[in-house]
Amino acid sequence: MPRDRKVIPVLLSIAIFILLEIVSLHMMSNRKDLQRLWITKASHGFMALTWGTSQSIAHYFQLGKENRQLAMENLDLQKALQHVKAEERAWLLDSMKAGMKTVAGYTYIPAEIVKISSNSQHNYLIINKGSEDGVRPNSGIMTSCGAIGIIDAVDRHYSYGLSFRNADVTVSARLGMEGAVAPLSWDGRSTNGAILKEVPLQYKFSPGDTVWTSGWSAFFPPDVPLGTVGESKIINGSTNNINVSLFQDFTALRYVTIVSNDGLAEIKELESGGEGLTE
Amino acid sequence: MRRNFTLAYLILVAVQILICNYFHVSHYVMLSILPAMILCLPPKCGPTVSLLIAFATGLAVDFLADGVPGLNAMALLPVAMLRLPVIRFVFGEDVFESGGFSLRRNGILKVSFAIILVLALFLILYILADGAGTRPFWFNISRFGASLLAGYLLSLLIVDILSPDNRDL
Numbered sequence: 001m002p003r004d005r006k007v008i009p010v011l012l013s014i015a016i017f018i019l020l021e022i023v024s025l026h027m028m029s030n031r032k033d034l035q036r037l038w039i040t041k042a043s044h045g046f047m048a049l050t051w052g053t054s055q056s057i058a059h060y061f062q063l064g065k066e067n068r069q070l071a072m073e074n075l076d077l078q079k080a081l082q083h084v085k086a087e088e089r090a091w092l093l094d095s096m097k098a099g100m101k102t103v104a105g106y107t108y109i110p111a112e113i114v115k116i117s118s119n120s121q122h123n124y125l126i127i128n129k130g131s132e133d134g135v136r137p138n139s140g141i142m143t144s145c146g147a148i149g150i151i152d153a154v155d156r157h158y159s160y161g162l163s164f165r166n167a168d169v170t171v172s173a174r175l176g177m178e179g180a181v182a183p184l185s186w187d188g189r190s191t192n193g194a195i196l197k198e199v200p201l202q203y204k205f206s207p208g209d210t211v212w213t214s215g216w217s218a219f220f221p222p223d224v225p226l227g228t229v230g231e232s233k234i235i236n237g238s239t240n241n242i243n244v245s246l247f248q249d250f251t252a253l254r255y256v257t258i259v260s261n262d263g264l265a266e267i268k269e270l271e272s273g274g275e276g277l278t279e
Numbered sequence: 280m281r282r283n284f285t286l287a288y289l290i291l292v293a294v295q296i297l298i299c300n301y302f303h304v305s306h307y308v309m310l311s312i313l314p315a316m317i318l319c320l321p322p323k324c325g326p327t328v329s330l331l332i333a334f335a336t337g338l339a340v341d342f343l344a345d346g347v348p349g350l351n352a353m354a355l356l357p358v359a360m361l362r363l364p365v366i367r368f369v370f371g372e373d374v375f376e377s378g379g380f381s382l383r384r385n386g387i388l389k390v391s392f393a394i395i396l397v398l399a400l401f402l403i404l405y406i407l408a409d410g411a412g413t414r415p416f417w418f419n420i421s422r423f424g425a426s427l428l429a430g431y432l433l434s435l436l437i438v439d440i441l442s443p444d445n446r447d448l
Contacts, residue, residue, distance in 0.1 A: 013326035017360045020334045024356065027341075027349030028408065035347060038411035 106221045109134055109258040111141075116163065116253060121188060123163035125149055129258060130157040139260040140219035145248040146226040147171045148256055150219055159258070164194075165250060172217035173226055175205055175242070181214040184226065184244060191250055194227060196242040198235075205229055211244050218261050284321070287441055291316055292336055299344030307418075309409075309426040313340065313351060314358045314401040315394055315434035318365070319441035322375045326360060333359035347409065354404040358397045369393040381442035382435070394434045395427065402426050 029036035111129040129135050131154045141148040141161050150169060153160040162169050165186045173184035173196055180203040187193040196211060209229040215222025230243035261267070291312060298310050317333050324332070337352030366374060369389050374380045382390050406419050406426070414422075 009325065009327070013330060013360070016327055016330050017356055020330055020356050021353060024334070024337070024349040024353035027338075028347055028353060030348075032347050032411075034411040034413065035350075035408065038408070041412070 105262050107134065107260045107262060109260070111135075111159075111256055111258050113253055113256060114158070116250075118163075118165065118191075118250065121167045123165045124152075125161045125163050125253075127151075127159045127161060127256065127258065128157070130155045130159055132156050134260075135159045135258055136260050136264075138219065138264060139258050140217075141256050142220060142224060142259055143248060143253070143256055146224065146246055147213060147220055148248065148250075148253065151258065163250075165191075171220065171226070172214040173244075174212050174214040174222075175199060175203060175229070176209050177212065177223070179203055179205065179209075181216060184211065187243070192227075192246040192248065194244040194246055196229075196244050197239075199232075199240040199242055201234070201238065201240060203240075205232075205242065207231070218264050218267050219259075221259060221261075284441065288316060291437060291440070292339055295340050296343045299340060299346060304429070305425070307422045307425040308429050309402070309405065309422065310433060311351075311398075311401065311405070311426070311430050312433050312437045313337065313355050314397040314430070315437040316441065317355060317358050318362055318393060318397050319379070319438055320362065322363070322366065322379055326363060329359040329362055330356060350405065350408055353408060354401050357404060358401050361400065362397070365393055365396050369396070379442065380438075382439055383442070387435075390435070390438055391431065394431055394438065398427055398430050398434060399423075402430070 025039055029039045109129055111127045111133075113125050114128050115126040117123045117125070125141070125148070127135075127141065135151060135154050137151055137154055139151040141151060147164055149161040149163040149166070151159050151161045164171065167186065167188060170183045170185045172181060174181050175196065180199050182196050182199045184194050184196050187195050199205075207229055211226045211229060213220040213222055213224040213226060225247060227244040227246040230245050232240045232242040235241050295312055295316075298312070302310060304310065313333075313336060316336070317329065320329055320332065333355040334352050337355040338349070340346070340351045341348045366380065369392050370380045370385055374385070377384070380390065380393070402423050406414075406422055410419055
């Protein structure tokens, strides 16, 4: 009770203070334009602040509801995304099942990588297509971004390939569309770096030039883009070693194409025959 | 010589009106003794009574001194509202038992501090409302400083006149 006796006069005096201030401000704004504008501006600022704060508070208490709505929307989006992914996967598998296509002496077989190593000097990959799918040893593995490796061994349903990121793998490459042909191999360090070795000094090139497959290796068809020219270094004063930045990102590999040269056996036969003649 | 407080207060209101009408020292100086007068109201006057007195005093000066109606009243009301807390903060609770403060009993430092507090509050509100956002910041600051100095000196005299030592309640 004593506390009430103190509080009531204080509240009363505050109420009278506010009332008298309002009366004073009202008198000021009624008689003088300058003060009226000033008071109007201040009152608008005060009202905007009050409304803004009240809106913020109201919004804060509605956050729970909005979060639930967002969670539901997120769930719906996840479902839709899964649906799209499933359709995309089915479409890719269908296109892979469509089978082999033969173009200009090369047979192309779509495949999917099931395993790939990337942390050694002799990296390999395993592909989900084997002899029953028409895969043969010494076929190339490629994507639209370049050479990936070479099939080394074939099982009924799977194939074992040597990755391009393997110290033992070399691809015959051409510097530009009509430039020098030289062996291209992994630089042994980076994920997308390769070295084009033994390029004769008379062949001119510029950083940024494209490196293509030459078609001489019998593993890969010609004119598949591999990468772009970077820095170069003269070796023994007679040839250039050129750094190449590969187009293919080996960390994001999944779907590949196995490419077989239909004339490979004939070429091998000729080679062995030629060697016999030489001998 | 002991004076009647109410009579002295009314005379000082008239003095303030005269100051506003005839003593235009400078644009930078606004002489006001009203905050000191409200501060010197007897402590037994509660906030409500102080507010009503301040409002009436302010309005009287506004209307009779050809100023902006409501301007003095608006600036003086917060002084009346905070009068008792200021007195309690500067002079302590003893002043309520002794019937008020004075230069002789409480010393010039404490009285000056209390005067400056209420005068500054009054001048800030008065100068802002009078300028209505049209005056430059440095003009307002200069006006505040000059008015505070002049008002302080004048207020010391007012406190001496209205102090309980010279008061006949």
